[in-house]
Amino acid sequence: MRRLQLFEISDHRWCPESVRAIVTDYLQFGVKKWKMDAAIASLLRRALRQAGQHQVIDLCSGSGGPWLHMIRDVEDEGFPVKVLLTDKYPNTQAFESARAVFGGLFDICPEPVDATHVPESLRGFRTIFSAFHHFHPPVAGAILQDAVNCQQGVAIFEVTQRTPWAVFNFFLTSLLVPFCVPFMRPFRWSRLVWTYLVPVASAVILFDSVVSCLRTYSADELKELATGTGAKGYTWEAGEVKLAHAPVPITYLLGYPG
Ligand SMILES: C[S@@+](CC[C@H](N)C(=O)[O-])C[C@H]1O[C@@H](n2cnc3c(N)ncnc32)[C@H](O)[C@@H]1O
Known part of the structure; x- marks a missing residue:
């Protein structure tokens, strides 16, 4: 499938903060339910150790993404890690x-x-989780280039994929929103309002997750963007992790000096 840039509803400034929060809360909930955090943690643990970096700057953090469930896994065995959560629209x-x-x-x-x-x-x-697809190729390349210019490690993880199978799965997953909302923690009234009273949550999540699939880079495309930085002395690794308990593989790119 050809990559489409398109747009997501939650990308926009006019999207109410509490609606954007449901999208990122639901993503976080799904990643945990599909036990994707464990696979991400093991790749990240290795990259951080190779890079010798204990400080992480998480970009596009949303509701904190997988970091909340995996920080203890990443930092075990005497390798302390501290994470700064950031976003263009910070969910304080x-x-x-x-x-x-x-x-x-x-x-x-x-x-x-x-x-x-x-x-x-x-x-x-x-680190950038489930958000690198927001950026069209010149901007995505510039994000990697800036990490290289600053001699910082960078890790991209995407749980969506540009395949009909992934679109189908994320479409189905979006239909489960009303059944999952009561189990999402910490509890927020706004989720109940946007799910049952003014039922827009499912529609926004459906739209954004399908669009996310259609614009997700493949591992080869991530590698190509990384190669485009012309970085000398950087180790790049791109690939997919297939998980027994999740229908769609995780696509990743790791890069660090050394
Ligand atoms: C799909 S969410 C991913 C959230 C989180 N990383 C996760 O895995 O659950 C995308 C996030 O990217 C943020 N975002 C979009 N464009 C951004 C930009 N140019 N700079 C920083 N954050 C951005 C949005 O506000 C949103 O929180």
Whole structure:
């Protein structure tokens, strides 16, 4: 399937914060249910150790993404890791609750951080979960180039895929929203409102997840973008992880100096 740039509803400034939060909360819920965090943690643990970086700058964090469920896995065996949560539209409520639960493991940035212009002061291994597809190829390449120019490691993970099978699965998954919302934690009234009273949550999640699939880069395309940086002395690794308990594989790119 040819990659389409398109747009997602939650990408837009006019999208109410609480609707954007349902989209990212549901994504986080699904990643946990499909036990994708364990597979991501093992790849990240290796990359962070190879890069020798303990500080992570998570870009496009949404509700915290898989970090909340995997930070202890990533940092085990005496390799402490600290994660700064950032987003262009920071969900400060979710960031604060991550900090409250995990204490010193998370820092939060309440100011908007655009993944396409990461401030120089934010130094650390950059992670982007389920959001790299938002950027069209020149911008996606520039994000990798900036990590290279700053000599920082970078890891991209996508749980969507540009295949009819993935579109079908994410379509079905979106229909389950009304059944999953009561089990999502921490509890938020706004989720009930947008799911049952003004039932737009399922439609927005359906639209955004199908569009996400249609614009997700393949492992080969990620590798090509990485090669385009012309980085000398960088190790790049791109691939797919197939999971026994999830219908769609995870696509990833890891890059770090050394
Ligand atoms: C699909 S969500 C992924 C959230 C989270 N990483 C996860 O895995 O659950 C995409 C996130 O990217 C953020 N975003 C979109 N464009 C961005 C940009 N240019 N810079 C930083 N964040 C951006 C959105 O606000 C949203 O929170």
